[in-house]
Amino acid sequence: MFKSPEQTPLVSTKSIIVALALAIIGIVLIVLGNAIDLKYWKIDFGSNIAGVGALFLVIGILQWFFDRYVRSAFFAEVREEILGSTQAAQSGICGFYEDSKSVNFTEYFISSTDLTIGVNYSGKLIDNCIKLLAERTRKGNKTTIITIKTGGYAQKFIEADYSHANVEDGLRKIDDIVNSLDSERKLIQIKRVSTVLRYSFVHFDSRIWIVFGTNGPGRRAVPGFYVSKRTPWHSHFEEDIRLLLERVE
Numbered sequence: 001m002f003k004s005p006e007q008t009p010l011v012s013t014k015s016i017i018v019a020l021a022l023a024i025i026g027i028v029l030i031v032l033g034n035a036i037d038l039k040y041w042k043i044d045f046g047s048n049i050a051g052v053g054a055l056f057l058v059i060g061i062l063q064w065f066f067d068r069y070v071r072s073a074f075f076a077e078v079r080e081e082i083l084g085s086t087q088a089a090q091s092g093i094c095g096f097y098e099d100s101k102s103v104n105f106t107e108y109f110i111s112s113t114d115l116t117i118g119v120n121y122s123g124k125l126i127d128n129c130i131k132l133l134a135e136r137t138r139k140g141n142k143t144t145i146i147t148i149k150t151g152g153y154a155q156k157f158i159e160a161d162y163s164h165a166n167v168e169d170g171l172r173k174i175d176d177i178v179n180s181l182d183s184e185r186k187l188i189q190i191k192r193v194s195t196v197l198r199y200s201f202v203h204f205d206s207r208i209w210i211v212f213g214t215n216g217p218g219r220r221a222v223p224g225f226y227v228s229k230r231t232p233w234h235s236h237f238e239e240d241i242r243l244l245l246e247r248v249e
Contacts, residue, residue: 092234093226115141116202118147143188145188147190150171155167208227
């Protein structure tokens, strides 16, 4: 466990000794400077020595104040920043977009051998990537698209919870896009599930793109993020997507 200097007795003791030593030296120099009455070339050595002593005294007091009241808060903040950044990186998040619609999939769409896309019913993500899907199909790479089932529980739930949702139109649009790219469905497959997807995703070879849904009503920009392979987040989502595929009807 990381221990900041204010938690270490040895460091704390040394800090007190340093502050006390500075203060004592300052007091001694002040007394000595006031006791000396020596001027040479218009230089008042006594005043200068006293001034240096006052400086040491002020530094000693500031050192004690820092150690007593500031050091703990300072290192706590530094520790929080360091550990927070480290834990976030270790979790697997390797890319973040404040607006998920602004992401550019080009590199990963083209390079991934197998690709799995998961959406509830909206065809926007697929429509935005239609050129990339066409390129994948041309190269003979397989793509799987998971959506909810028409007329199932998931559709009823979404339409009841979101009055603006037009599930059938969205699913029909996805079918139309896929038919225009691969009418025989040899390289692009659509698989249906009866459960509501808790998040939209694109599963590439080396990472997964995640966009969570919203609880509140209305449309607004939703953040999205990538998780990289061999990390806790990636393992979680990869297993969750595998279990989702087992529910395909």
